[in-house]
Amino acid sequence: MSAPRRSLRHSIAEGLRERIAARKLAPGDRLPSEPELARSLGVSRSSLRAGIALLEEDGLIRRLHGSGTYVTHRPLMRNDLSRNFAVSSMIAAMGLEPGTVDEHCGAEPAPAEVAHELGVEQGAPVSTLRRVRTADGRRVVDAIDWCRTDLIGPDEMRDLEGGSIYAALAGRGMRVHHAVATMTPDVAVDEVAERLAVPRGSLLLTLFQVDSTADGVVVLVSREHHLADAFQISVYRRGPGDGEDDR
């Protein structure tokens, strides 16, 4: 109903997703048959199937030929690393109040690894944004963002305080399509320990992340030092077998 801002199948998928999240469709339930459901939604069966396909690939539902379409018992995760992006929304998902302190930005020479990912000369100046994220006032993450100066200038970094970097990039036609995050265990040393206000040697989980557009252009590189006990970082993993077959 209303204006299908995005494609119809995405609207359909979103609608079903909400009904599943609201437990109106409980795990194990069988959905109405496709013709029936399509009629009740006022869409064609092919569009409905396209929408259902999205949920199936997501692991939310399972289709059995000749039998029906069933809601899987997929856990509702608050922190799925393969989904959420922003740290602040991660904190909010835990029911805590996200905040930011010790924020400062500027233009600094890019470290070797960052320069390589961004595709600029090593030591070339890049816009940086460093800040400590808090949850209910507690310092939990020390994050550094690097961005090409021609995309976001050092001054612009300051302007978007509070606002998301992703929104700023999207406004410049550089929409982040995907990212690759690499996780390593770590201990807090010197500056990081100080910023997080924890003893040196405290356990950290460090995420090194590279954000790209659909065209493969790397637009943002970041490193986040997470306190070990700040919050759980989880990943939803799909089954080993790609195809659906039993025996």
Added chain:
Amino acid sequence: MSAPRRSLRHSIAEGLRERIAARKLAPGDRLPSEPELARSLGVSRSSLRAGIALLEEDGLIRRLHGSGTYVTHRPLMRNDLSRNFAVSSMIAAMGLEPGTVDEHCGAEPAPAEVAHELGVEQGAPVSTLRRVRTADGRRVVDAIDWCRTDLIGPDEMRDLEGGSIYAALAGRGMRVHHAVATMTPDVAVDEVAERLAVPRGSLLLTLFQVDSTADGVVVLVSREHHLADAFQISVYRRGPGDGEDDR
């Protein structure tokens, strides 16, 4: 062609996936139009679209209404935590030779957290399998698996040496559909340090994982202690906006 063992759209998706992986379809390329591609594959356009939908949800390709279908510059990751399951295949993906040492199994009382996940009484006996995984002979992961005794008995654990637990479970009609892994930084203490042959206090990345069937039945719980510098653990993260829209 041949017998479409799985559904046709999965075969189509797999075929396209291979062509992308083989760089016959390079990132940025535009695929032939749907009617044309469908004709060349000998399938209907609707089936082709269903197959393409799978790849789109995977982030491998992008569809632009009125323009065409394009291969995205999605990185080919060797270690995508949201995809691969077995540690051995993770090691193999890094180009190293996977191995197993110090393997032993039995029936032991379930720890509280494990019992809770498996849905058994705390302290009830569960089948356990503990082993150290090696990469080119180097000890890199200390893993423990817990399983309900009525699914896999302690003796059966021994029999499947080398064989995958997942295969054994699938043979008993308990196909693993998904899993949730939680990551925490850690340090090696006592037994773990000894088994991995590293000094106490060495940095570890610990994965606590719960495997379930599509019906939501938890069939396997495991804890893996990874050496910090053994191999990179990465996750492919999809863009912040769920739907596809610019501006």
Added chain:
DNA sequence: GCCTCCAAGTTGTCAGACAACTTCGCTATC
């Protein structure tokens, strides 16, 4: 030179039909 508009090409959606498969109740048989 620049802007407008149109035509061709592409993906999105719709409709109807039939095939492949599962499920369950009925029937025939032992």
Added chain:
DNA sequence: GATAGCGAAGTTGTCTGACAACTTGGAGGC
């Protein structure tokens, strides 16, 4: 009476054809 086999009904999978919505590039006018 119990059981194996059969078949009809219901469901998802695939095919075909058509039209709508949208993008792109070039032709044409200003």
